[in-house]
Amino acid sequence: MSGAALIMMAVTLLIIWGGLVASVIALKVLPVPTDQPGENAEAAGETAGENAGESA
Template identity: 45%
Template sequence: MSAGAIVMMIIAMVIVWGGLVASIVYLRMRPEKTDSPFEDPDLVADDTARSQMPHPTRDT
């Protein structure tokens, strides 16, 4: 491999692995909140009603 190819490979690896590390750090600092005390009661009622309905089937 030539020196230019090695330099480009290192740059590409730094971009890919650096992006991975940056995204992990970002998610560790600002995790997603899944259990919010302020849920919309209409959405909760829709989810409850939908969970009690039978699973749709296809007869094709």
């Protein structure tokens, strides 16, 4: 392999593995948003009890 090929391979590996490491760190550090019960139904103009019997 030529020197340029080795440099390009090293840069590519750093980008790929660096992105993976950054993603894992971000998932551990940043809080995960939680959905509140009925939040989506309220946004759509429905109430939480309207569709309670329609699950199937």
